[in-house]
Amino acid sequence: MRMMPADQSQSLKEDVVSMETWLQGFLKASCMYGQLPKFQDGDLTLYQSNPILRHLDRSLRLYGKDQREVALVDVANNGMEDLCCKYVTLIYTNYEMSKENCVKELPGHLKPFETLLSQNQGGQAFIVGTRSLSLTTTCWTCC
Missing domain, CATH: 1.20.1050.10 (Glutathione S-transferase Yfyf (Class Pi); Chain A, domain 2)
Structure with missing residues (x-):
């Protein structure tokens, strides 16, 4: 997720979560599956790595031409x-x-x-x- 936008000269705002913050439980409780990654694109919130990566693929036109x-x-x-x-x-x-x-x-x-x-x-x-x-x-x- 970090490399794909960088490879395409696009920026990606990343919030790194410390173990201390994660263990407090508030963020985990806010995540659909109780785990990261959590990805925000405007009003769209995505969970799970593959859906996030496929969304980035389509947004960056890397998912195939047909x-x-x-x-x-x-x-x-x-x-x-x-x-x-x-x-x-x-x-x-x-x-x-x-x-x-x-x-x-x-x-x-x-x-x-x-x-x-x-x-x-x-x-x-x-x-x-x-x-x-x-x-x-x-x-x-x-x-």
């Missing part, structure tokens, strides 16, 4: 979210015992992204289109 590109961005986004969830689980459960297996399985998990990439100009462009578009997920948004 319905086909939008659909392919969604395919890549959801695939990335699934991949991140696997590795978030690894990191927060039993890292030392699981990391070797995860490293071994990683090429297979990356294969779908290589396939998507190869379908656009033989892998010489981006997963979608001919310019950088947003893939809206980040690993900390899932699970």
Whole structure:
């Protein structure tokens, strides 16, 4: 969320919440799901990372030039979210015992992204289109 507007030379006002403030509970109680991020765009308040990122994508015209590109961005986004969830689980459960297996399985998990990439100009462009578009997920948004 921070990088996308900056990459497009747009400003984004950010309010950083300290753990002390969060633990007071007032902000948490004001959040729809009891968690951050919370995003305000005029009179529109959004919660959850992916809806916020997709809103920014559309606002900054990074979400694909047509319905086909939008659909392919969604395919890549959801695939990335699934991949991140696997590795978030690894990191927060039993890292030392699981990391070797995860490293071994990683090429297979990356294969779908290589396939998507190869379908656009033989892998010489981006997963979608001919310019950088947003893939809206980040690993900390899932699970």
